[in-house]
Amino acid sequence: MAAIVSVKNLRKTYDTGFEALKSINLDIEEGEILALLGPNGAGKTTLISTICGITVPTSGTVKVGGFDTVLEYRQARSLIGLVPQEINLEPFETVQNTVRFSRGLFGKPRDDAKVAAILESLSLGDKATAKVKELSGGMKRRVLIAKALAHEPRVLFLDEPTAGVDVVLRKDMWNVVADLKATGVTIILTTHYIEEAEAIADRVGVISKGQILLVQDKSEMMSQMGKKQLRVDLSAPATTIPASLSDYDLALEMDGTVLVYTYDTRKERTGIRRLLNEMADAGLQMTDLQTQQSSLEDIFVGLVKDNA
Amino acid sequence: MNLTAIKSIYAFEMARFFRTITQSLISPVLSTSLYFVVFGTAIGSRIETVEGVSYGAFIVPGLIMLSVMTQATSNASFGIYFPKFIGTIYELLSAPVNFIEITIGYVGAAATKALFIGTIIFITAFFFVDIQVAHPIAMVAFLLMTCISFSLLGFIIGIWAGNFEQLQLIPLLIITPLVFLGGSFYSVTMLPPIWQTITMFNPVVYLISGFRWAFFGAADVPVGLSLMAISLFMAACLTAIWWIFRTGWRIRQ
Known part of the structure; x- marks a missing residue:
């Protein structure tokens, strides 16, 4: 146009x-x-x-x-x-x-x-x-x-x-x-x-x-710029992230009851299925899961901060 | 030329005048009547004639000029200051209009209001004194030129003013004294010689004198000089407005 x-x-x-x-x-x-x-x-x-x-x-x-x-x-x-x-x-x-x-x-x-x-x-x-x-x-x-x-x-x-x-x-x-x-x-x-x-x-x-x-x-x-997050509710709180999962961008929230995985939507593979399998292998039991898209606000704050 | 825009500005400004028509008319009629009572009847009865004219009639041209000059200035200054004050000036600055069109719209409306009031005072005067107009065309021409030139001056003041105090400052401190000392209520020849000379530096003297000549055929200064003075004043105002819009002074950043 x-x-x-x-x-x-x-x-x-x-x-x-x-x-x-x-x-x-x-x-x-x-x-x-x-x-x-x-x-x-x-x-x-x-x-x-x-x-x-x-x-x-x-x-x-x-x-x-x-x-x-x-x-x-x-x-x-x-x-x-x-x-x-x-x-x-x-x-x-x-x-x-x-x-x-x-x-x-x-x-x-x-x-x-x-x-x-x-x-x-x-x-x-x-x-x-x-x-x-x-x-x-x-x-x-x-x-x-x-x-x-x-x-x-x-x-x-x-x-x-x-x-x-x-x-x-x-x-x-x-x-x-x-x-x-x-x-x-x-x-x-x-x-x-x-x-x-x-x-x-x-x-x-x-x-x-x-x-x-x-x-x-x-x-x-x-x-392009948005990152997605997978939030996994754990059946029992974890104190540390198992060493076998160290390749993933993971964080523990809510006193260890929620495991948050941040991934990039631009990548061909998100790694979600593999992560869930490896979580089971590491003994982490999940009760629920949800995904979240980062908002324009996060992108905006990131851009403006970079420019400051 | 964006004629529709000129017409719109003019009509919008005139609507403001007609919204307050009662006070627009009552105030000049009342103040003129008071002048006639005080100067014409009370004091005037002790003065027989000035330059062969009864004092009551003698002050009519000066009274009309007094109101026309102050009304033209205040109407035009308010007309352009108000949009600045309330912020609606943005529309004027973003519209496809040039400074000539804006000026014609605002100054035209202010001059019309002043002319309207001048006419009302003229009519009011008929109720108090006998007036003859020796040169009607010259009278109308002087009145028109005064309406327009003082509206131009008011327009400049409105653009310059940053607050309401400043808007009142020039009319109060400069125009009113000049008009009062410009021979509205007396003939310059009535002054002592030294004051006669000083008075000649007051531009308003030439305007009132010329206007009075149109009424009675007699003037303090030659009518040609009066005409030249008002033309010069108008040219100076127009130049100032041209400069303001060229540089964007006080209106465009």
Whole structure:
């Protein structure tokens, strides 16, 4: 698939000398959901702000739909919708007027039916004439999305859409994102919640200290970098791991009642069957077993730690 | 030119004005009426005529200018400062619009509000004094140019201001004194010679004088000079705004 957003050697150094982005290269494919994962201060918002035109890049280029965001900013920005991290809304205006304003600002002719449809799709249909200040926090976030979608963009940036949002609202937001993807919109979201990236992204980019450490298909990343664990419950606690099993990556947990075997899913053979046989030979009786896949969080923490 | 964007900004800003239409109108009408009662009737009754015009009528152009200048400045500064304050400026900066379009939208709306208030005061004045307008076209032109140029100034103040105190600072410390000392309530010729000279450094003198000329055909300074002063002021504001958007000063990092 063709890249709809193409970032080349993008750098941003603030006047204070702080280097927020260090030569970022990133291609975002049309129709995908890319999650940019990184700790606070990693450069996620700066990257989004620079692509959207709020921050001026120090060097490098960004193209959206083939248009340079600096030289052809009108065409490029027309394709982009931005949902900021903070709830920035005119409190005294009605929901529909604030969405209409966004549409007009992006040069699209007034279309009340379109605005109504957007509000409806975000479950804001009955709030169209309500003042923004009367809405709950979750609804305000939806209004921000409605504003970003008002000019029918092809790329939508969501900057920490669920920061400080409760679990129910977060799941709700994920559904909204999934629905948007179904309409063909490319979505880039930043988050520092790993479970969020894991739940909704097609690809995950890990960003830390202004650098992209890795961009990969989510499941590929998990299978390549993910380690699995086999947890075996023992009928009687063991104090030491038998010497005959020293070739395996084993550990005893829960006061010796659980034997944990860590293995790599990339290897042709996991060694599980052999281990179970050798355990029986060594006199370790098992009562139950389960496997666990390491989460994106473990991968993420590992990557960021390596980069520190 | 993104005309739809200009229209949207303009309409959104005007909606803010119409939401508070009662206070937008009552306050200038009330303060103007008070000026007429105090200066026109109470004090004015002791002053017979100024430059052949009754004192009550003489202060009308100055009163209109006083309100128009302060309203244009405060409306425009608030108009652009508020999005900065509540954070909605992100939308303006990420939209396919250039600085000319943003400026036309915000300054146009602020100038319209000031013009609206100026007209209301003009109408209110009719209830207190007899006014004749000698040069109606020049009057409208001066009023329009003042509305626009002070809205441009307000726009700059709104971008510069980092908090609400700063937003009030320039109107309070600079514009109000200049307007009061600019001959709103007196003719410059009524001052002692040394103050007449000092007053000539106040740009507002030229604006009020030109506007008063449009009413009564008489002025403190030649009308051509007034026209030049307001054009220069407008050009200076436009240059400042061009520089602000070129460098991103205080708005774009």
